[in-house]
Amino acid sequence: MTCRFVALGLHQTDMAWSIHTFANPTRFMRFSAIVLPYVWALAGAGIGIGLYLSFFVAPPDYQQGDSVRIMFVHVPAAWLSQFGYGIMVASSIMALIFRHPLADVAAKSAAPIGAVFTFLALVAGGLWGKPMWGTYWVWDARTTSTLVLLFIYLGYMALWVTIEDPNRAARVAAVLALVGAVNLPIIRFSVDWWNTLHQPASVFRLDGPTIHSSLLWPLFVVAIGFTFFFLGVMMVRMRAEILRRRVRTLQMQQAAG
């Protein structure tokens, strides 16, 4: 019995130590400086090879012809619009419950990147919709819920701008991020729940993808490149945000002293 308690105690101190290690902004600055060049290299390689595959290796679709190449922008951007929101939700939970010092920095930094990819998913979707559906835009479930996602991102970013104290802004923004999370399953299942012009899930589905592998693997290469691009920009923004808070502290110290 005593043994187990000792073990538990050790385990808990281990946990506290490891959360603290990751939470330390100084450590993050050191870690990100080392990792960033590799992240950029992987992003560049993924996007570069992905572009080549998109135009010179992937065949035209048997029904959609060359217009299917728009998929190589539209689909990875749409995935990352949700990936970004997922990061925001996870970080916001960490910020609210554990008061993790880096968590709200991470959430704040992910938002504009997620917004950019949501915008790109909508724009590339429209440019694909015009030749295939005959219209740039329809007010159906998938497109409307994605537009709502963009507005949630913008609202989240607006909160950070309008609330001056970063601690208060972090809490209010985290609550908005969590409330907005109901939109994620709505986007995901919108194509199953409602009749829509948008095609149903064709990659991540229980019975396997319905896209031919010659189009599928170039899609994954672009998606990997975009993901590393996301992580690279996010790290740069987190570094800037940590320094911005340091600037704020120094300014307040110097104003006081």
Add this chain to the structure above:
Amino acid sequence: MAEFFNMGGYGPYIWSSFLIAAVVMSGLALQSWFDLRKQKRLVAELEARATKSQT
């Protein structure tokens, strides 16, 4: 070559979607990088002023 850019008649839609993605993504990366550079400069200035006032 012209055939390649024409993309079976879908050229304008395809090229504009890739071009917009390139512009928006590089814009975001550059804005983030400029902001980081600005914050680094501000920290350096403030820390220099702090050490000067101490001596």
